[in-house]
Amino acid sequence: MRLFAALAVVASLAACGITPTIKSGDSAAGEVNIVAVTNETISTANASPYRPRTLPTIFSYSAGVGGAPMGAGALPAPAYSPESRPGELPTRLPDPYTPGPYMIGVGDVLLLSTPNSADTVEALTGLLAAQSQRQGYTVQDDGAIAIPEVGRIRIAGLTLEEGEAEIFQALVGNQLDPTFSLEISEFNSQHINVGGAVTTAVAVPVTLNTPTLSGVITAAGGVNLTDQDYASIRIYRDGSIYQVPMSVYLSDPKIQMMPMKNGDSVFVDTAYDLDKAAAYFAQQIQLATFRQTQRAAALTELTSEVALRRGELTERRSNFLSKVDLDAVTRDYVYVAGEVGVQSRFTLPFERTASLADALFTEAAGVPSEMGTLSQLYVVRANSNGPGVIAWHLDASNAASLVLATKFELRPNDVVFVSENPVRSAQRIFNIVATGFDVIDTAAGI
Known part of the structure; x- marks a missing residue:
């Protein structure tokens, strides 16, 4: 009878040593469907609707600036109003103009230059006299110049080259030496x-x-x-x-x-009108000087008001953080169980999503190799389309697969589970069996 009691003790100890794991099929939570986490399936897992909780608006406020205007108060009407400046003027240019050669005109003074020789002096006494004294020939109202012993030559409206041709013909017609040069000494017509x-x-x-x-x-x-x-x-x-x-x-x-x-x-x-503008600006300078005496007090008042607002915001934020520390604020959680460093409740952050890697490597302190196995990482999530659960299985026996853990987004009430290392599980069973035999031996000796 005592032997049967010992065997019952061994069976009881063996039952206590059963390691929990994730199995597909029926369970107390409904049907369990295991889905492997891959680059293709991870988008489906992340597609489940979720909006992270937001921080209170006090964390978006700043102390700002003062409210009511401060300073010297209302001022009398100005003696000068601002001078209205004109708008931007449009640019209107004349049609392109290509200048041609200069045309001799009425009033221009022409200068004839001839070789300085005795024969020429005798032949063109008047012409050389004018040249030697730097006296020019003015184009008269009728458009002509009068050269002694040559007569009047009409050259208005001609270019210098055309004017030289006219004078050349006149000198030749009067049997005078046509060796000369023509230039304009005074431009008076244009x-x-x-x-x-x-x-x-x-x-x-x-x-x-x-x-x-x-x-x-x-x-x-x-x-x-x-x-x-x-x-x-x-x-x-x-x-x-x-x-x-x-x-x-x-x-x-x-x-x-x-x-x-x-x-x-x-x-x-x-x-x-810059004179009026200058008067207006002088007036503004006087007003600025008047207000300057009030500025120090106004800035002090403004600084005090901003300090009060900043203190109020700091206190309200501190009160909220104290509620967070006391767990008095509604939050979203994920539960980390199994063979991890520390089984814990992971709090989902404000205003952003968290990943599987965040839950494993913060409060849970990772997966110790002597306890758990990275090949059996699970995220157990209630099926949003009906009863039952979906167990998302990540096999990270190849450490490179942990990259998927950084992409897998967690949802409220997810359960992260890590199975026990098979070696540790076998060792546990061996210890239990050995304990059972010790109990049998003890019972047999009684």
């Missing part, structure tokens, strides 16, 4: 007028070198503006007015080098 906000209003003559827009402005001494941002250059040409904002003119070399045409008028203009 002008470009420059005025407005320049140093000196001037009429710039058109010469053999066609003047440019920047050249005529420079000839007038440059612009004379206090504020170039609101100035413009207006060009009157052939009955039309064109304009270029000063800022555009200064930044565009092509506009600066635009060739000017006889009869053009250039006017530098500004539509902004």
Whole structure:
């Protein structure tokens, strides 16, 4: 009878040594379906709906700035209103102009140069006298110049080359030596007028070198503006007015080098009254000086208000964290069981998801090799489509598979389970059997 009692004790001890594991089929929780965790199935596991809990809004607030305005209070109406500045002026340029050779005109002074020889002096006494004294020949109102012993030669409207040809024919017709050169000593027939906000209003003559827009402005001494941002250059040409904002003119070399045409008028203009603006700004400086006496007190008050708000936010955040420490805040949990370093309840974080690796290698302290086996990692999750559970099985006997643990997202009330190492399990059973035989031996001796 005592022998049967000893055998019952051994059977009882052996039953206590049974190692829990995950098996497919029926269970108290319903049917268990084991699914291997792979790169293909992990997206299905992560597709289950879940929204992490959020932190209270106090963690999104900042102390901010003061509420009600502080300072000197209401001020009397200003004596000057802000001077309204004009909007951005459009750029309107004249059609491209390609200058041709210079045309001799009424008022131009021409200079004839001839060889200095005795024969020529005797033949062209008047001409050489004019040349030797640097006296030129002015183009008269009828477009002609009068050369002694030659007569009047009409050359207005001709180029220098054409004018030389006319004078050559006149000298030959009067049986005079036609050896000479022709040049213009004074350009008086063509002008470009420059005025407005320049140093000196001037009429710039058109010469053999066609003047440019920047050249005529420079000839007038440059612009004379206090504020170039609101100035413009207006060009009157052939009955039309064109304009270029000063800022555009200064930044565009092509506009600066635009060739000017006889009869053009250039006017530098500004539509902004700087005197009134200066008075308004002086007024604002006085107001700023008046407010300066109130600024120190206002800044002190503002600093105090911000400090109070910061203190309130700090206290409210501290109170919430204390509730978290006391487990008085509703949280989502995952339960870690089996052969891990520490069986524990893993708290899902705020505002983000956690992975299987997070649960295994934080509070659970990993999987000790002498206790558990990485080939039998399970995440047991209730089936969202009906009764039963799904056991997601990760075989990490190849350590590279642990990468999948970092991708597998946990859900509230998941159970992470690690099976026992087979060697440890066999050792446990051996110890129990040995204990049973000791009990039998003891019972037999009684």
